[in-house]
Amino acid sequence: MHPQTDIVVKIATDLWYRQISRASTLFDEYTDEQLAAEIAPGKNSGVYLLGHLTAVHDALFPLLGIGDKLYPELFDVFVKSPDKSDLPKPATADLRKYWKEVTKTLNDKIATLSFNQWMERHTSISEADFENEPQRNRLSVLLSRVAHLTEHIGQLLWIKK
Amino acid sequence: MHPQTDIVVKIATDLWYRQISRASTLFDEYTDEQLAAEIAPGKNSGVYLLGHLTAVHDALFPLLGIGDKLYPELFDVFVKSPDKSDLPKPATADLRKYWKEVTKTLNDKIATLSFNQWMERHTSISEADFENEPQRNRLSVLLSRVAHLTEHIGQLLWIKK
Numbered sequence: 001m002h003p004q005t006d007i008v009v010k011i012a013t014d015l016w017y018r019q020i021s022r023a024s025t026l027f028d029e030y031t032d033e034q035l036a037a038e039i040a041p042g043k044n045s046g047v048y049l050l051g052h053l054t055a056v057h058d059a060l061f062p063l064l065g066i067g068d069k070l071y072p073e074l075f076d077v078f079v080k081s082p083d084k085s086d087l088p089k090p091a092t093a094d095l096r097k098y099w100k101e102v103t104k105t106l107n108d109k110i111a112t113l114s115f116n117q118w119m120e121r122h123t124s125i126s127e128a129d130f131e132n133e134p135q136r137n138r139l140s141v142l143l144s145r146v147a148h149l150t151e152h153i154g155q156l157l158w159i160k161k
Numbered sequence: 162m163h164p165q166t167d168i169v170v171k172i173a174t175d176l177w178y179r180q181i182s183r184a185s186t187l188f189d190e191y192t193d194e195q196l197a198a199e200i201a202p203g204k205n206s207g208v209y210l211l212g213h214l215t216a217v218h219d220a221l222f223p224l225l226g227i228g229d230k231l232y233p234e235l236f237d238v239f240v241k242s243p244d245k246s247d248l249p250k251p252a253t254a255d256l257r258k259y260w261k262e263v264t265k266t267l268n269d270k271i272a273t274l275s276f277n278q279w280m281e282r283h284t285s286i287s288e289a290d291f292e293n294e295p296q297r298n299r300l301s302v303l304l305s306r307v308a309h310l311t312e313h314i315g316q317l318l319w320i321k322k
Contacts, residue, residue: 004280008169011301019308040201043319119165140172143304147180150308154315158204 005115012118012142013110019149020103023053026156027099032092039158044083046159047092049152051078054099056148057106064138065123066109071098113138166276173279173303174271180310181264184214187317188260193253200319205244207320208253210313212239215260218267221306225299226284227270232259274299 027035027050035046044052055074061067069075077087090098118139121130130136188196188211196207205213216235222228230236238248251259279300282291291297 004276005165007280007296007298008300010296011298011304014296015301015304015308040204040319042321043201115165119168135168135171135175137168137172139169140176143172143176143307146304146308147176147311150312151315151318154312155319157312158201158316160203 003115008139009113009115009118012139012146016110016142016146017107019146019153020107023149023153023156024099024103026153026159027096030159034159035092037159039155044155046156047089047095048078048083049156050092050095050099051089053149053152054095054102055079056145058098058102060106060141060145061109063122063124063141064109065120066113067105070102070105074098110142118142164276169300170274170276170279173300173307177271177303177307178268180307180314181268184310184314184317185260185264187314187320188257191320195320196253198320200316205316207317208250208256209239209244210317211253211256211260212250214310214313215256215263216240217306217309219259219263221267221302222270224283224285224302225270226281227274228266231263231266235259271303279303 027046030046032047035050038045039049051074054071055078058069058071058074059079061069074090077085077089081087089095119134119137121127121134121136122138122141125133125136188207191207193208196211199206200210212235215232216239219230219232219235220240222230235251238246238250242248250256280295280298282288282295282297283299283302286294286297
C-alpha cells in the first residue's frame with residue numbers, strides 16, 4: 001500500500017517544498033527596501049540572496065536533466081560574483097518574478113519524478129564514475145540543495161522588520 | 162551490489178555527517194569571546210546556538226528511540242528559552258565538550274541503523290497514526306534536523322573573524 005521507496009520520495013520532496021515555501025513567504029513579507037539592505041553589517045543583502053537562490057535553483061534543471069535554465073544570465077551575477085560586484089543586477093520586482101517562475105516550474109517537474117528516476121545520476125557525473133559512486137544521483141542533489149536553501153533561510157530570517 | 166535502499170541511507174547520513182562536520186569546524190575556529198557576542202545586532206549569540214544545537218541533537222536519542230539524552234538539563238535553557246533568558250548557562254568550555262560528546266555518540270548510533278530501521282516510526286507518533294502517515298519515520302526526522310542545523314550554520318558563518 002505504501003511502498004517504502006515512495007515514502008522516501010515523499011519525505012525528500014515534502015522537505016524541499018516546505019523550505020521553498022518558507023523562503024517564498026520571507027521574500028513576500030519583506031519590502032524592496034528591506035531586501036536591498038545588508039542583513040548584517042558587511043554581509044549579503046536580501047536581494048542578493050533572492051537572486052542567488054533563484055540562480056542556484058534554476059541550475060537544477062540542467063543538473064537534474066529535467067530542462068534548461070529559465071534565466072541563465074543570473075548565474076554570473078548571483079553565483080559566480082559576490083554581492084558587491086560591479087555587474088548590473090535586475091530590478092527587485094523582476095527578481096521576485098523570476099523566483100516565482102523558477103520555483104513553480106521546478107516544483108512541477110520535481111513532482112513527476114519516480115523513485116527510480118531520483119536514483120538516476122545527475123548530469124555532472126559521468127556514467128563510468130556513477131557506477132562506482134551510485135549515491136551521486138538526483139536525490140542527493142535535491143537534498144544538498146535543501147541544505148543550501150535552509151542555510152540562507154537562516155540568514156533571511158534575520159532581516160529586520 | 163548497491164541496493165538502492167542502502168544508497169538512500171548513505172545519501173541521508175552523509176549529508177548529516179557533512180553538515181555536523183561544518184558546524185564542528187566553525188565552533189572550533191571561533192574563540193569563546195567570538196561565540197559570546199551577538200552574531201548580528203539583537204540576534205542570537207554563537208554560544209546560544211552551540212547550546213541550542215547540542216540540546217536539539219541530544220533530543221534525537223529519545224525521538225529516534227536510540228537512547229536517552231546525555232544532557233537533559235540543556236533543553237530548558239537552549240530550546241524552551243531564548244538567548245536572553247535569566248536561566249544560568251553552562252560555561253562555554255563545558256558546552257564545547259557537550260557538543261562533541263553528543264555528536265560522537267549520536268553519529269555512532271546513526272551509523273548502525275539499516276534502511277528498514279530508518280523507515281520505522283519515530284517515538285512522537287503513535288502506532289495508529291503511523292499507519293496513515295508512514296512518512297513520519299526516523300529518516301524524516303534526520304532530514305528535518307539537517308535542515309534545522311544548516312539554517313543555524315548559515316548564521317554561524319556570519320560570526321566575524
